[in-house]
Amino acid sequence: MASSCTTPENALEGAVKAPPEEGGLFSGGPYAYRAYGLSFASEISFPQWPESTFAGEPDVRIGQGVIFGRDYVPPSSVQIESSPGELLLRGSQSATIRVSGGNAITVQQLPGGNPGIIRQILLGWSLAGIFHQRGMLPLHGSALCDGDACFVFCAASGTGKSTLAAAFLNAGCAYLDDNIALIRFEGGQPSVAPGIPEIRLWEDALGEVAFEHTVAGRVKPDVNKLAVLARSTFRSEPAPLRKIFILRRTNDPELSFVPLAGAAKFHALLEHVFCIRFMGDTISRLSLFQNLQELSAQVMVQEIRLPASLPRPEDLCRTIREKERG
């Protein structure tokens, strides 16, 4: 199964730590956001999230809390525990994080815990926990809009999904999210919810970006992948989903497009459910099955088999757009 959700702590054993955040992780709040069709009340700031105002109870609360007492000793490597409605991440360096009931994320920062790493865990694994506990269907993919048509591109990490997304934005398209395509069924029709206006690009790809943007910093302290904020090309309304593409690197001599059908569609999409490897028993098997079956039955899924000699992102973007326009 394609890896779609890394636990950043494991990747940073012994890495250089970022300087402490001024004021601390929980300073300056509370903050109110709206993303993925949900309202968030948070004690932690997420500068790239769309700020919002809302009345009443938020859908999700993110806050500081005591999960384990003073004598708690964190494990030497990350451990994840799961049960229906409950997820617990025992970090070794950053934090202990609990996701519960699909509506609460509790963070207990470890001494010296890196705020940047904690934010990445919250934006990835913890959000995945919220979505899965709510019976929603998040796919690991870029959701792009060419006019009113929304396409989701799923791919294993390192395939070039974000670079392709940047090529689409260069061509005048809009995007809903570059990491999580949250599928919702509105009146029985699948649509994609707007996420956050951030694209993650390798530093050497930044020179190809032609759309308005600002660089917010590195996604992880010791990795040359940048968080690029592109608000003017961000679509803030849900979009009806027309097609899902699965990008797959091959040793083929030529680029090809292969439509999937039947159970092959179902299993291809299952492979790209966001963070499914790290959710354990917190996922409702029935919700996941019903969501994937309904999505597979209603939406075309096509595999894009990338040749050994990769096409330039702008050429691939042009080919896809021309094919979709018929």
Add this chain to the structure above:
Amino acid sequence: MASLSPDSIVRKNEDIFTGMIDNELVAMNIQNGKYYHLNETGARIFALLEEPRSIAEICRELEGSFSVEGGQCLRDVTDFIREMAGFDLVSAG
């Protein structure tokens, strides 16, 4: 599993949830999370098991839809039921 006869009653496992995608049936066992899929003919047979039926009854329904000789149908359906029972999709006896 006891040997099967035309009178053997076949019941769908209640832990199995199904859905159609194009002409194929995908199924999941909610207890163990395993997935299965059946082609168009298998899906047609599984659809007949909304209520318990004997193998003979299943064959009578299929003979109306497919041009198949009765004895061949009985052998094929019996083999199919035995295979589905092996995957815990149905019980038969």
